[in-house]
Structures are given as C-alpha cells and as structure tokens.
Amino acid sequence: MSVEVESMGQRPQVTALAVAVLALLEERPMHPYEMYQLLLSRGDDLLVKVSAGSLYHTVARLADQELVFAEGVDREGNRPERTTYRLTERGHETLRARLAEVLRFPHAEYPIFPLALAEAHNLPREDVVALLRERLRFLRVDIEDLDRMAEWAAAHMVPRRYWVVVPYLRATLGSQVAWLEQFVIDLESGALDWEEFDPLTGLRVSGPEHPWAESDSAVPPPVRRRAAPL
Numbered sequence: 001m002s003v004e005v006e007s008m009g010q011r012p013q014v015t016a017l018a019v020a021v022l023a024l025l026e027e028r029p030m031h032p033y034e035m036y037q038l039l040l041s042r043g044d045d046l047l048v049k050v051s052a053g054s055l056y057h058t059v060a061r062l063a064d065q066e067l068v069f070a071e072g073v074d075r076e077g078n079r080p081e082r083t084t085y086r087l088t089e090r091g092h093e094t095l096r097a098r099l100a101e102v103l104r105f106p107h108a109e110y111p112i113f114p115l116a117l118a119e120a121h122n123l124p125r126e127d128v129v130a131l132l133r134e135r136l137r138f139l140r141v142d143i144e145d146l147d148r149m150a151e152w153a154a155a156h157m158v159p160r161r162y163w164v165v166v167p168y169l170r171a172t173l174g175s176q177v178a179w180l181e182q183f184v185i186d187l188e189s190g191a192l193d194w195e196e197f198d199p200l201t202g203l204r205v206s207g208p209e210h211p212w213a214e215s216d217s218a219v220p221p222p223v224r225r226r227a228a229p230l
Contacts, residue, residue: 012065012090014098016048017058022067022095025087029071032059033082043149046169059085067091122204125194129187132180139177146170 014022024035036055039045062068063085071086087095120128146166153163186192196205212221 012067012094014062014067014094015058017050017054018062018067019095019098020044020048020050021055021058021062022087022091025068025085026092026095029084029086031074031082031084032056035059043166047165062091067094121195124197124202125187128194129184132184136177136180136184139173139180143170143173143177146173 020039021035024030024038030038032055033052036050036052039048039050039055044050059068063070067088068085068091069088071084073081073083123131146169150163150166150170153166183192187194197203198205
C-alpha cells in the first residue's frame with residue numbers, strides 16, 4: 001500500500017514522543033496519564049525519552065496542531081479530573097506520513113556516542129580502555145534485559161509485530177559490543193596508534209593536528225553523497 005507524504009511545509013512537525021502519542025491514540029482514546037503508564041509498561045522508554053511533564057506538554061501541542069482533540073473529562077473518586085483525547089483524521093494521516101518518511105529514508109540522527117568516539121584520542125589510552133570497559137558492562141546488562149523481554153513476549157504469545165523492535169535493538173547492541181571489544185583489544189595491545197600524554201601534566205605530547213582534512217593528497221577525502229530531504 002502506498003503512503004503519500006505531504007510536503008514538509010504543509011505537514012505538522014512532530015517529535016519522536018509525539019509519534020508515540022499518536023500511535024497510542026490509534027489504538028483508542030485515552031488520557032495522558034494512561035498514555036504515560038502504557039509507554040513505561042511496554043518498555044517504550046527504550047525508544048523515546050519520556051517524562052510525565054513532557055508527555056502532557058506533547059499532548060497539548062498536538063491539540064494545538066489539531067492532530068488530537070479533547071473528547072471529554074472524567075473523574076474517579078478523589079483523583080484529579082482527566083481529559084481523554086482522541087485522534088483526528090489529520091492526526092491519523094500525519095502519523096502514517098511520518099512513519100513512512102522515517103522508514104523510507106535513513107536520516108542522520110547525530111547520537112552523542114559516535115562524536116565521543118571520534119574525539120576519544122583526546123584522552124589517554126588507558127583512560128579510554130577503562131571507560132569503554134565500563135560501557136561494555138552496561139551494554140551487556142542492556143542485552144540481558146532485551147533477551148528477557150523477548151523471552152517473555154514469546155512465552156506469552158505476543159504477536160511479533162508488537163515487539164519486532166526488541167530483536168532489532170538486541171542486534172544493534174550486539175554489534176556495538178563486538179566492535180568495542182575488538183577496539184579495546186587493539187588499544188591494549190598497541191595495535192592501534194594513539195596520542196601520547198605527559199604522565200605528570202596530563203598534557204598531550206604529540207601534536208593536536210587532525211590529518212584528515214589537512215591531507216596534502218591530490219585526492220580529497222570522500223564526502224557524504226546523500227543529503228537529507230528538504
């Protein structure tokens with residue numbers, strides 16, 4: 001089935017949390033607190049940064065954009081009033097268009113870790129080894145958690161389409177662990193050249209010049225060919 005995507009100027013811009021909210025409201029109308037609890041219980045906080053405050057703010061913004069609307073207010077006992085929201089037709093179309101765009105095109109997301117890895121040569125070799133060993137410990141715990149989630153979902157016969165992201169996350173973390181383990185081995189063995197630092201002052205001994213862009217080669221370094229869509 002083809003999904004038409006409106007131009008960026010016509011379609012409301014939605015954050016990752018807004019996509020999660022719209023997807024929840026595709027299931028049924030619900031109030032923001034219920035959305036928040038569902039995101040946490042389903043483990044969706046692995047996919048999107050969420051807090052109660054940010055979720056309420058997101059719902060209010062979606063209402064301003066006419067992607068959701070307040071269907072009614074109810075109260076249970078002495079609890080505060082809760083507003084139930086429903087997806088509009090425009091919200092439904094926006095969700096489909098945004099999902100289609102993200103699935104189709106590999107946008108640059110600029111996570112902070114690759115930047116830290118690229119600049120790790122500004123730290124002494126032994127510090128980088130120690131820090132990455134600690135990171136590997138955390139990642140192995142994350143992998144164990146994902147394995148437990150997958151085992152639970154399979155044992156409870158949850159349709160795979162609802163947790164297909166779990167093995168995807170597991171595979172990406174597994175690849176990162178394998179790469180980092182080899183990187184640490186190369187650092188420790190000396191197979192990988194590294195900057196030198198004065199053990200007393202902590203200052204770099206070798207020069208800070210980055211040879212990539214300053215290369216005198218007649219052939220310039222390769223550049224990224226694919227640009228983000230307008």
